Amino acid sequence: MKSSISLTHQVSVGSIVIGGGNPIRIQSMTDTPTEETEKTINQIKLLADAGSELVRVSVYNSEASFSVVEIKNKLVQSGYIVPIIGDFHYNGNKILQSNHECAVALDKYRINPGNVGRGSKHDVNFLEIIEVAKKFKKPIRIGVNWGSIDQQLLTNLMNDNAKDGNPLTSEQVLEKALIQSALFSANFAVSQGLPRDKIIVSCKTSSVNSLLSVYRSLRKQCSYPLHVGLTEAGMGTQGIVQSSVAIGILLSEGIGETIRVSVTPSSQSDRSQEVKIAQFIVQSLGKRNFSPKVVSCPGCGRTSSSYFQTLAEHVNQWLSLKFPIIKETYSGVENLTIAVMGCVVNGPGEGKQADIGISLPGNGEDPVAPVYILGKKHSTLKGDQIAEEFISIVENHIHEHFQKK
Numbered sequence: 001m002k003s004s005i006s007l008t009h010q011v012s013v014g015s016i017v018i019g020g021g022n023p024i025r026i027q028s029m030t031d032t033p034t035e036e037t038e039k040t041i042n043q044i045k046l047l048a049d050a051g052s053e054l055v056r057v058s059v060y061n062s063e064a065s066f067s068v069v070e071i072k073n074k075l076v077q078s079g080y081i082v083p084i085i086g087d088f089h090y091n092g093n094k095i096l097q098s099n100h101e102c103a104v105a106l107d108k109y110r111i112n113p114g115n116v117g118r119g120s121k122h123d124v125n126f127l128e129i130i131e132v133a134k135k136f137k138k139p140i141r142i143g144v145n146w147g148s149i150d151q152q153l154l155t156n157l158m159n160d161n162a163k164d165g166n167p168l169t170s171e172q173v174l175e176k177a178l179i180q181s182a183l184f185s186a187n188f189a190v191s192q193g194l195p196r197d198k199i200i201v202s203c204k205t206s207s208v209n210s211l212l213s214v215y216r217s218l219r220k221q222c223s224y225p226l227h228v229g230l231t232e233a234g235m236g237t238q239g240i241v242q243s244s245v246a247i248g249i250l251l252s253e254g255i256g257e258t259i260r261v262s263v264t265p266s267s268q269s270d271r272s273q274e275v276k277i278a279q280f281i282v283q284s285l286g287k288r289n290f291s292p293k294v295v296s297c298p299g300c301g302r303t304s305s306s307y308f309q310t311l312a313e314h315v316n317q318w319l320s321l322k323f324p325i326i327k328e329t330y331s332g333v334e335n336l337t338i339a340v341m342g343c344v345v346n347g348p349g350e351g352k353q354a355d356i357g358i359s360l361p362g363n364g365e366d367p368v369a370p371v372y373i374l375g376k377k378h379s380t381l382k383g384d385q386i387a388e389e390f391i392s393i394v395e396n397h398i399h400e401h402f403q404k405k
Contacts, residue, residue: 014084014108068084150177292323330402
């Protein structure tokens with residue numbers, strides 16, 4: 001399925017450009033109390049170092065808004081130019097109007113239409129945020145979540161649906177409310193003078209099927225860049241799989257200009273996990289490469305030992321440690337493919353298709369490991385130093401085949 005709108009508006013968020021045919025951008029969010037300045041700065045650096053191109057922080061009171069200014073200044077002083085997005089709920093209009101330094105320091109505002117005010121206050125409060133965005137030429141994201149949808153809008157749609165001779169399901173009505181809330185708010189902002197190229201839209205759900213339905217409909221109805229993510233995806237394997245399926249399907253259909261993976265981190269993992277997952281989703285679809293790809297087999301009864309697993313771990317650990325330095329030194333190295341295979345069945349074939357590949361001996365095979373570079377046999381390794389020798393070959397290949405910056 002292809003989206004009906006081929007090109008979206010282009011929106012600049014600090015140094016990052018979203019939409020308009022530009023690369024898919026990776027976003028993340030801090031979970032530190034924003035007023036705890038040093039903790040928040042350290043987490044932003046962690047996320048940026050992991051590859052997050054935009055970082056969102058919660059701005060929920062005056063203390064947090066004043067911290068935003070200090071956070072941004074210290075990040076710039078440290079050489080971090082990652083755009084910072086302010087996440088506002090309930091009192092965003094008051095915060096932005098009372099602290100213009102915060103409004104200037106932030107690179108984008110995220111507004112949830114369901115949380116800007118009730119009744120007659122809704123449009124007034126929303127417009128106050130728009131006026132600040134216009135004054136300081138800041139882009140906004142109209143971010144609707146089905147857990148905090150505008151209740152009056154939802155009630156009206158539910159009532160109308162009940163009178164319909166062919167009523168929708170309650171979930172379909174909720175999806176309709178998400179889309180209406182987002183597009184009405186975006187178009188209202190435009191009618192009040194905010195340029196279209198200052199608006200990004202999102203409509204997040206925690207259901208994979210609903211997310212697909214909503215975003216397919218959104219793309220048909222608007223040309224705003226879309227921020228895609230499955231909200232509250234869960235922890236561990238569940239969160240990773242559900243996010244990968246939902247975001248992956250939409251990106252494969254050409255829907256989505258920026259993404260965030262909202263997984264619950266375990267107590268043993270850090271916040272950057274969501275960045276890595278997002279990068280793997282984008283890279284697995286061939287949309288953009290962030291780091292070399294390591295192809296490795298799962299193993300079977302033909303593999304003579306667990307050594308292929310150990311070698312694959314060794315290669316991945318080496319890349320994790322060295323790649324940031326290598327990437328700063330050589331151009332295009334993120335496009336490298338390395339294969340680590342466990343026996344003769346697929347080993348030589350995968351090794352030849354990769355830029356560099358090694359095929360370890362399986363049951364009954366000669367105790368040697370042929371190495372292939374760019375489709376041709378390069379050498380044969382054996383003995384106790386295979387891992388070290390293979391890594392050395394990879395390093396030499398990078399040095400010889402990639403141009404220094």
